[in-house]
Amino acid sequence: MVIQRTISPVDGSVYVERNQADAPVVEATLERAVVAQRKWREVSIDERARFCSRMVDAIIARRDELAEELTWQMGRPIAVAGGEMGGFEARARAMIALAEEALAPLRLADRSGFTRYITREPLGVSFIVAPWNFPFMTAVNAIVPAIMAGNTVILKHSAQTPLCAERLQQAFDEAGLPSGVFQYLHLSHEATEALIRDSRIDHVSFTGSVAGGAMVERNAAGRFIATGLELGGKDPAYIRADVDIDAAIEGVMDGVFFNSGQSCCAIERLYVHRDIFDAFVERVVAWVKHLRLGNPTDPETTLGPLVRPAAADFVRGQIEDAVKAGARAWIDPGNYPLSTPGSAYLAPQLLTDVDHSMRVMTEESFGPVVGIMPVVDDDQAIELMNDSEFGLTAAVFTRDMAVGEAIARRLEAGTVFTNRCDYLDPELAWTGIKCSGHGCSLSRLGYETLTRPKSFHLKHA
Template identity: 55%
Template sequence: MKPIQLISPVDGRVYAERTPLTLEAAQAAAARARAAQKGWAARSLEDRIALVKAGVARLNEMKDVVVEELAWQMGRPTRFGGEYGGVNARTDYMSEIAAKTLAPLVIEDSDSFRRYLAREALGVVFIVAPWNYPYLTTINTLVPALIAGNTVVLKHASQTMLVGERLAQAFHEAGVPADVFQNVVLDHATTETLIKARAFNFVNFTGSVGGGAAMERAAAGTFTPLGLELGGKDPGYVRADANLDAAVDTLMDGAMFNAGQCCCGIERIYVHESLYDAFVEKAVAWVNTLKLGNPFDASSTLGPMANKRFAQVVRDQIAEAVAQGAKALIDPANFPADDGGAYLAPQILVNVDHSMRVMMEESFGPVVGIMKVKDDEEAIALMNDSPYGLTASVWTQDYDTAAAIGARIETGTVFMNRADYLDPALCWTGCKDTGRGGSLSYLGFHSVTRPKSYHLKKV
């Protein structure tokens, strides 16, 4: 089979390549996962939690190599370290709530009846993980799936294929059996064939809308449940009563961090007319403090995008918007590392509207459009004028106002005075073309288990 190549955005070289499994080898891997599942589920919950936490602890010990590999694979500057803060926090939280969440809900326990609702592992969980936050997005499903008693097969994005290998290495060295958690390299055809054949009991996919549609087509008629986190075009809304400096700092960081390659990154901003000019001025100054450069340079705050074709999408959106009347406020000359390839200068666009692709289609890069609005009604209408719904960031001084606006926004998460953040105690979910299902929180355990009712009667 043709090897899958990982092209580093740092210098364009082939950083790694792996040969995907044949269909027969992939079927054997899925069969091993299924055979190992009952034994894994039979272990005590405490044992499973301890092994999962030990796997994450071992991953922490690999920090130096992991951070370096992340820079080579997807371009994130090494100054930002790995993804350990979120990995550890999410693992700890899901471990803490596991016993309570997975415990049977007793309806009656008397001399006549014992009635209760239990939660049972689904079986084999298949994770198809993305490259932009390759450890965090995997952990979101991997940790609760293993804790709940499932076995896991992980297929990582080709751009970050070494991440799956590191995760498997860490968990195996910590004592998780090899067949309980397997990392595999698969091509699209083999992936679809396995799903169609009901090789898995749950499929969690994070990626493009097109990829999600392909997953649904493969699973059609199998009744295999799917968790899909797909595209996003997350808005920020700055009300007249917002803290301007805090809004600029958080929203621009949300738009530019990780070269804009964040699932819940800020891709469009609506500012009340009374603050608009000041917000734009401060936003431009903020962006001009960034330094685009080699991710191994300690002074770089912005690295290359993960692939030059991703950067080209953003370049095309910017060029089209400018041709339609948008104004670009950042001079690319301020970012000499922009090479026309993976290294892309950040950009702020004004005079934009929703006829432009840059305001409607996912950019997933360091560009953001800013529009002036006159009131809440206009802002809400514009925020909802999108095929996506992952998060929305509302900037105001009042909880009730933020909640009232949030109730009218078609989104999975409502933020007030923060953005681009994931709270493990809250469900990570979306609506519309962003997908369906949810991870983390107690609902994250519900995604990888099924209810099972017990109605026991004494005669």
Template identity: 55%
Template sequence: MSHTAKIVSPVDGSVYAEREYASTASVALALQAARQAQQLWRSVPIAERAAVCLKAVDAMLAMQDDIVTELAWQMGRPVRYGAGELRGFADRARQMIAMAESALAPVLPDPIDGFRRYIRREPLGVVFVIAPWNYPYLTAVNAVIPALMAGNAVLLKHATQTLLVGERFQMALDRAGLPAGLFRNLLVDHDQAAAIVRSGQVHQVNFTGSVAGGRTIAQLAAEQFLGVGLELGGKDPAYVCADADLEYAVANLVDGSFFNSGQSCCGIERIYVAAPLYQQFVERFEAMTYDYVLGSPLDQATTLGPMVHARAANFVRDEVKQAIAQGARALIDPKRFAADVVGSAYLAPQVCIAVNHEMSLMREENFGPVVGIMSVTDDDEAVRLMNDSDYGLTASIWTSDLERAERIGDLIETGTVFMNRCDYLDPALAWTGVKDTGHGATLSRIGYEHLTRPKSFHLRHRV
């Protein structure tokens, strides 16, 4: 049997691209080359590393027109939005490059006469990045560029569904003049990825994906005492307080629920609305949901593309059916979206009310264009429900009261607290989570701490 990977496009079910998986020998050579290249790269001044990485960002942006179309074919993102991910890629990369000098600077304790003491941030060695398909450039850049800036080598395993993204990373870094072997895009299957983790030749694994996948990675890494960074998804809540700007909250939460066909780990999957606003909120939310245009992602008029696979869409359909059987009410008529065909990857957005936490729809990550909305009586009930989850990536609070948002935010079990925004990453802040959302952090100065190790120098120069 041919050992090949195929991208089956959600656009029409055709095979968009096919590649041979890497051989065992080529993986071994990549590991050896990475280690050798990293030994030289770690001594390169940060300013020189930055110059190369910035050239790579420019090289990636120069491929934008091709990349936008490729994204549509690979994972279904409408072409009208494809350039947005590239802009986000560039912004994150440049911000992480800009902060590297200070983030990697030695830590200096209070001076003691006769001693020189400091903590140096040392590169780990080889970082193995396993990236997902849903935001394939944004998720990969979170680790790839900071790892290189920190003096590490990087091996990238991208999701099979977006394997062309890994190739684009290789092109951009090669064109930027990155030393040979320092970065390598590897097309490997799950068994090969496990072998890389077990090889003893990588020193950190950054994985974005499912909880089950994260547990497997953590177990494999523990055998080698490797560092791990795990982002494993979320069931992100929003709380709309009675003093919120209703129109603003609705517009942003509709977008936060359905952008990228709901296929975002920090997308909004459940909304709790203060009772006085509930009816108006639901009515406006329903009306705005009907504004979406479901169709081919290659059409500029499309605002909602297909889900990545028909099976993913069918999973969401089943979640909604199950919730309805338990008493939920679905507000959106799929028949008003002509492209919604049962069994296909094309799925209309859905809004469910009369939901509760006995329903899987409100507890399990569905990763699709569906959201449940509940009425709550006060802040305490909202906090209780927001925390009633196995996940904790982000949570958003919609209010005109800054102190209230901070007070509620202190009580929420989450990695990021938003006020009056959602579904966003700020490179200056740590991207992290709690509970089954994962472990570790990317972005910000803290992200650099997870890509280096401290080495202390305690030097007595007066005896």
């Protein structure tokens, strides 16, 4: 057996050890999923909803315990870790509520002598590969809709957050879900790739890096199965001259620094109209200085560590390269004793005098840093916002809603916000373009990726 260890970013200790699944365990899991799906597809949507709702109830009943585990596994401050379960619940219940309408047969107009309609058939076995940064909320985006659509699920969670998979299994077991409908596996990278290649896998949902998405596509190639890939972003926000500066800062800075910036839809680039640029920077520096970097188990901590020291050192490298190239760093790392090279703890940082020749403005950072550039008008802001290989979300802060919506139409992103950011509404499609991936989760449209259409053309005798 190969041992999988979870190193806590809180203190560098081994928090969880698990055996990775070997070939016989994987085979047995696949067989159970295939057999279970043949029966599960015949279960009514109402009954599926009852199982899923009871699962959500079980998760919420353990909210405080799960929040503490989350803090130790990936470092989110305990003061806000419980919000993950709130988001989990909102997304799960929304997708349960949408299922009946989304999965209803499409009835066509009557034609003499014929009955015609289109059903939405489940795909089969869905393999879901979930990340560590929002381990319950990202997983539920795929798990609940897949099960509600009549598929069975095999979950492979990040090695950083293995307990999340186990807690989901416990919750489904408490809900009485039939055996084999939901299962999890702790897997190596090699075993993950092999499972994607297995002919019994009918759908793959992956959330993670661009390199990870390319891995999924390589291993699914030639099998013609459905894949959904959410691969991150370098999300921009534009602050127009007409805003209430303090209100805009409060909204956009949460989008930059929540979860220490470790969100695929975190704001990593800021474009501010030159007329308010100096005032904006002055106030945003003051805002950031109120963040408290510290041990995330302390309720007073507002900024926790990154998931591992290598992730923090990557962001440090981006910042150092930008400063060498002429950027100005506004926050003194020396004021944050925990933030030292080789540590998972990283001081927040704001950079000005940046441009798109710098890595910090083009590479995904996934950390507590943002570059801020002045722009002369809306057109320049749009050009710079679209100058990226990513396209997950974008945000515009303005008092003029007509102008904000007009700008939104020109932005290359899967979701565009005005006067908010870094938020997922489960009734809206969650999707990205360019290197942010392809496919769609959540909303009514998300069910289309988890089913296939089947047409019925019945001539009356």
